[in-house]
Amino acid sequence: MSKTEGDDGSPRRLTLLTLAQDLGISRATVSNAYNRPDQLSPALRARILARAAELGFPGPDPMARGLRRGRVGAVGVLVDEGLSYAFTDPTAVLFLDGLARELEADGLGLLLHAARAAGDDLERIRDAAVDAWVVQSLPERHPAVAAAQSRGRPVVVLDQPRLPGAPLVGIDDEGGAASVVRHLTELGHRCLSVVTMPLQADGRSGPADLRRQRSATYQVMRRRLAGAAAAAEAAGLPWTEVPVLECTANDPDLAARAVADLLARPDRPTAVVALSDQLALGVLRAAATLGLAVPGELSVTGFDDSPAAAAARPSLTTVAQPLRDRGETVGALVRGLLRGEPVAGPAPAPVRLVVRDSTAAPPS
Amino acid sequence: MSKTEGDDGSPRRLTLLTLAQDLGISRATVSNAYNRPDQLSPALRARILARAAELGFPGPDPMARGLRRGRVGAVGVLVDEGLSYAFTDPTAVLFLDGLARELEADGLGLLLHAARAAGDDLERIRDAAVDAWVVQSLPERHPAVAAAQSRGRPVVVLDQPRLPGAPLVGIDDEGGAASVVRHLTELGHRCLSVVTMPLQADGRSGPADLRRQRSATYQVMRRRLAGAAAAAEAAGLPWTEVPVLECTANDPDLAARAVADLLARPDRPTAVVALSDQLALGVLRAAATLGLAVPGELSVTGFDDSPAAAAARPSLTTVAQPLRDRGETVGALVRGLLRGEPVAGPAPAPVRLVVRDSTAAPPS
DNA sequence: TTGAAAGCGATACCAA
DNA sequence: TTGGTATCGCTTTCAA
Numbered sequence: 206m207s208k209t210e211g212d213d214g215s216p217r218r219l220t221l222l223t224l225a226q227d228l229g230i231s232r233a234t235v236s237n238a239y240n241r242p243d244q245l246s247p248a249l250r251a252r253i254l255a256r257a258a259e260l261g262f263p264g265p266d267p268m269a270r271g272l273r274r275g276r277v278g279a280v281g282v283l284v285d286e287g288l289s290y291a292f293t294d295p296t297a298v299l300f301l302d303g304l305a306r307e308l309e310a311d312g313l314g315l316l317l318h319a320a321r322a323a324g325d326d327l328e329r330i331r332d333a334a335v336d337a338w339v340v341q342s343l344p345e346r347h348p349a350v351a352a353a354q355s356r357g358r359p360v361v362v363l364d365q366p367r368l369p370g371a372p373l374v375g376i377d378d379e380g381g382a383a384s385v386v387r388h389l390t391e392l393g394h395r396c397l398s399v400v401t402m403p404l405q406a407d408g409r410s411g412p413a414d415l416r417r418q419r420s421a422t423y424q425v426m427r428r429r430l431a432g433a434a435a436a437a438e439a440a441g442l443p444w445t446e447v448p449v450l451e452c453t454a455n456d457p458d459l460a461a462r463a464v465a466d467l468l469a470r471p472d473r474p475t476a477v478v479a480l481s482d483q484l485a486l487g488v489l490r491a492a493a494t495l496g497l498a499v500p501g502e503l504s505v506t507g508f509d510d511s512p513a514a515a516a517a518r519p520s521l522t523t524v525a526q527p528l529r530d531r532g533e534t535v536g537a538l539v540r541g542l543l544r545g546e547p548v549a550g551p552a553p554a555p556v557r558l559v560v561r562d563s564t565a566a567p568p569s
Numbered sequence: 570m571s572k573t574e575g576d577d578g579s580p581r582r583l584t585l586l587t588l589a590q591d592l593g594i595s596r597a598t599v600s601n602a603y604n605r606p607d608q609l610s611p612a613l614r615a616r617i618l619a620r621a622a623e624l625g626f627p628g629p630d631p632m633a634r635g636l637r638r639g640r641v642g643a644v645g646v647l648v649d650e651g652l653s654y655a656f657t658d659p660t661a662v663l664f665l666d667g668l669a670r671e672l673e674a675d676g677l678g679l680l681l682h683a684a685r686a687a688g689d690d691l692e693r694i695r696d697a698a699v700d701a702w703v704v705q706s707l708p709e710r711h712p713a714v715a716a717a718q719s720r721g722r723p724v725v726v727l728d729q730p731r732l733p734g735a736p737l738v739g740i741d742d743e744g745g746a747a748s749v750v751r752h753l754t755e756l757g758h759r760c761l762s763v764v765t766m767p768l769q770a771d772g773r774s775g776p777a778d779l780r781r782q783r784s785a786t787y788q789v790m791r792r793r794l795a796g797a798a799a800a801a802e803a804a805g806l807p808w809t810e811v812p813v814l815e816c817t818a819n820d821p822d823l824a825a826r827a828v829a830d831l832l833a834r835p836d837r838p839t840a841v842v843a844l845s846d847q848l849a850l851g852v853l854r855a856a857a858t859l860g861l862a863v864p865g866e867l868s869v870t871g872f873d874d875s876p877a878a879a880a881a882r883p884s885l886t887t888v889a890q891p892l893r894d895r896g897e898t899v900g901a902l903v904r905g906l907l908r909g910e911p912v913a914g915p916a917p918a919p920v921r922l923v924v925r926d927s928t929a930a931p932p933s
Numbered sequence: 934t935t936g937a938a939a940g941c942g943a944t945a946c947c948a949a
Numbered sequence: 950t951t952g953g954t955a956t957c958g959c960t961t962t963c964a965a
Contacts (some may be wrong), residue, residue: 220942233951236944245950263719267698267944268636272957277632277698279643279680292662302654305683312693315681316643320667329676333699334631334641355627584949584958595936600960633958636941936965942957949952 219262228256239265251429271334280539282351283320283333285343286454291317292453293473294483295511296528297341300363303532304339311540313362320349323555327352337539339363340371344406344422361535362550363482365424372542372550374535378425379432381524381556382480385506387435388522388558389476390440392566394504397442398467398474399433400460400484401426410463413451415444429508448474452484461494468495468503475504475567482507482514485521488561498566510559519562526556583626592620598692603629606737634742635698644903645699647684647717649707650818655681657848658819658904659875661705664727667896668703675904684713692717701903703727704735708770708786723906725899726914729788736906736914738899742789743796745888745920746844750800751869752886752922753840756930757866759806762838763797763813763830764824764848765790777815779808793844793872812838816848824851825858832859832867839931840867846871846878849885853927864929874923883926 225232230249233248237244238253257264271277284291291297305315316335320343330352338353338360344364354360360371367373389397404413404421418434421427435443448467452459460479467473468491479485485507489499497503499519507514510525526536534551541548587688589596592614601608602617602655621628635641646665649704655661670677680699684690684707694716702717702724709730718724725734731737747764749752753761768777768785785791798808812831824843831837832855843849847870853863863883871878874889898915 218942221944232942233944233952233954234950235950238942249950263695265944266636267696268632268639268641269957270944271698272630272636272946272959273942275632275957277641278693278696279698281678284726292656292665293659297659298656305681309683309693310686314645314693314695314697317669317679317681321672329642329673329678331627332629332631332634332642332676333678334635334643362939419628465943582958585960586958596959597936597938598934601935604960613934615961629960632957634942634960637960639941639960733946934965937963939960939962941959944956946955947953949950 209444214297217556219260221265222224222252224257224260224262227260228253236265268523276336276543277334278314279313279335280308281314281316281318281330281333281338281353282342283330283338283340283349285320285341290412290447290454291319291341295475295513296481296483296509299511299528300302300341300532300535302462303529303534304536305532307533307536308539311543313539318349320347331355334504336543337361339535339539342423342425345420345424345565347406358405359539361538361542363531363535366422367424372427372538372548374550375425375553376526376531377553378428378556379435379511381526381558382429382432382478383436383510384556384558385478385508386436387440388560388566389444389478389504389506390436392476392564392565395442396472396474396567397447398464398477399430399447399465400477400479400538401430401449401451402455402481402484402490404451408453409458410451410453413449417451418449426480433478433480434561437516455481455483457483457487457490460484461491464488464491465495468492468497475502476564477503477505479506480508482509482511482521482523485523486513486517489519489521500563502568504564504567506564514559515561517563522561522564523559525559527554531556583624588617588621588624588626591624592617600629624776640700640907641698642676642678643680643699644672645680645682645694645697645702645717647682647694647702647704647707647713649684649705653704654818655683658845659877660845660873663875664705664896664899667893668705668900669896671897672903673898675907677722677917682713684711688799695719695797700907701725703899703903704730704732706789709772710786723903725902725906727895727899730786731788736902736912739789739897739917740890740895740915741917741920742792743799745872745890745922746793746796746842747800748920748922749842749872749886749888750797752924753842753868753870754800754806756803756840756868756928758840758931759840760836760840760931761806761811762828762841763794764827764841764843764852765794765810765813765815766819766845766848767817768815772817774815774817774823777813781815782813790844797842797844810883814883819845819847821847821851821854823852824848825855826851828852828855829859832856832861837867839866840928841867841869843870844872846873846875846885846887848886849927850877850881853881853883853885864927866932868928868931870928878923879925881927885926886925887923888920889923891918894918 221232238250273556340362362373507521507523514521585596704726706728726737871885871887878885
């Protein structure tokens with residue numbers, strides 16, 4: 206009976222030991238054949254690998270290796286809400302792509318986990334076999350973040366929330382938002398309106414008063430609102446008179462619905478500042494539906510400069526941030542942390558106003 | 570010196586044993602506190618959990634548990650080419666979303682791996698710590714598939730390739746493609762053209778002759794072309810006279826570029842059959858650029874009925890397939906296989922022609 | 934209800 | 950250059 210079979214003749218599970226016994230050598234040597242080729246003669250190594258191929262041994266077991274080495278070769282990504290949401294936003298997609306590319310260099314895969322608020326979710330996150338976590342844009346105090354941190358593994362944050370001890374990769378949100386508002390006021394707009402992504406994870410939508418703006422747990426939106434407010438005030442526009450509409454998700458349809466009433470009114474704003482390109486696309490759609498000319502009768506701005514911004518008709522004036530680069534930056538930080546290097550989050554990346562065809566002077 | 574600290578006073582890594590010793594009980598009991606609450610008194614369990622919380626013990630180590638149980642709690646997904654590509658296609662996104670949702674029920678996460686042809690990729694796939702693999706639409710004989718199969722773990726395929734022993738979830742591609750062609754010929758079209766996604770992973774693009782169509786390693790495209798051919802011939806249109814244009818990726822821009830020349834010619838087709846919605850959107854764009862009225866001067870059809878198809882202007886006549894459902898179906902198969910149930914792939918899901926505004930009778 | 938002990942499969946030190 | 954051996958942290962019979 207072959208050594209590679211159990212008593213019943215069925216193929217036994219192959220391990221390093223099986224192979225070692227088959228070859229009459231120790232399993233340490235077999236291990237070395239896979240992990241440290243310099244530790245044995247090329248001839249022996251070749252013999253081992255050849256026999257492994259013959260027997261169909263696929264190499265060291267990932268789990269056992271993971272336990273022993275303290276590494277699994279996967280980085281968890283905590284994305285807000287459902288995956289579909291994360292995938293649907295081109296911004297997030299480009300980030301993930303950059304991240305995946307960078308992590309590949311160390312053979313690391315991406316383990317995606319939705320960060321819903323539900324309880325059993327937390328357990329899954331805590332018990333996930335990953336070497337590090339990337340937190341992709343979550344609100345403050347989200348329980349999933351604590352779960353991700355619970356094993357003390359490296360954590361890198363994209364955009365939000367700010368976490369003590371975890372490097373954060375972000376942009377100059379205030380500056381970006383301020384620059385679009387300044388652009389509009391310089392064009393002569395005196396009557397603005399703002400559309401924002403969720404400020405808190407409570408599903409609320411509609412007008413967001415100052416109190417709600419300031420208590421936003423989504424720090425990015427809080428910062429963009431603050432930047433917009435500062436620029437408005439600087440231009441002599443009282444921020445309290447600027448309506449801020451909150452949508453329950455970063456979804457064009459929701460934005461279109463949110464601004465429909467506003468734009469139908471006779472005293473409608475002459476410009477709508479959307480705090481993401483996705484939302485801006487919705488505003489464009491709503492304007493089209495109402496027969497409002499953009500930018501003739503209404504100016505619209507976005508934020509992010511996702512590919513859709515340039516493709517939109519009219520093309521979107523927006524704030525450009527280095528989308529894919531951010532994925533690579535986060536990936537590099539993760540790799541550094543896993544190597545044990547002390548890394549600090551980079552300074553907020555600068556943003557740049559991109560003026561396209563969706564903004565013009567207000568109608569006279 | 571506390572038992573929870575090493576000789577140097579620094580916090581030692583916490584394990585079941587640490588906790589057990591601290592409490593003066595065996596680690597089996599601590600393990601049971603986490604995994605089989607019915608195996609110990611509620612009082613003891615509460616005491617253990619309380620102490621764990623106090624000490625900051627996050628529960629059993631995922632890797633060790635994985636090794637012991639033979640499960641990690643992750644399912645690998647093999648996606649074609651870069652992740653960005655997979656994410657960009659709404660079809661794929663919906664699939665992934667459905668899959669993630671279904672797998673969540675068993676606490677399984679998604680480990681995404683790009684299936685490039687490169688060599689070191691294969692190693693990463695072979696050594697990935699996953700309980701099963703989902704192959705998302707790869708060409709025949711792609712080496713990554715063999716790598717995924719090498720550990721004998723369950724494999725479920727979406728669409729392609731057909732793999733012995735692995736259940737496949739697919740649709741009636743022939744029927745779908747035939748139905749659009751039939752729709753067009755019934756409208757009176759006699760001059761068609763076809764735009765297709767890659768037929769092989771060799772990066773070739775341009776006209777695809779019959780030989781190349783038949784030797785396509787992307788089975789889905791081969792089947793759709795076959796279905797289209799059959800319907801054309803049945804309507805008395807010799808298939809050899811129908812130009813088939815191959816794009817190097819499922820990208821609207823590429824499709825637009827591919828058909829630009831064709832549509833600019835005086836003897837242009839009266840209808841373009843795109844074998845995916847993404848490609849169809851590109852055709853629409855090209856038509857718009859050339860000032861061709863759709864459907865007045867040109868009919869365009871898609872395939873998939875992705876959300877973009879209904880949103881397009883004009884809205885796209887296309888073939889509907891149950892996108893998110895397929896993710897759930899694949900997820901259910903994976904769960905079944907992991908439970909050791911013998912599962913068979915379902916019959917190809919039926920598809921349905923959805924007639925919208927992008928098709929009409931040819932100009933007279 | 935609790936605990937002792939045998940692995941799960943591999944790696945890395947150290948000795949030969 | 951090769952091998953012995955302790956160890957990674959946990960789960961799970963089985964016996965007490």
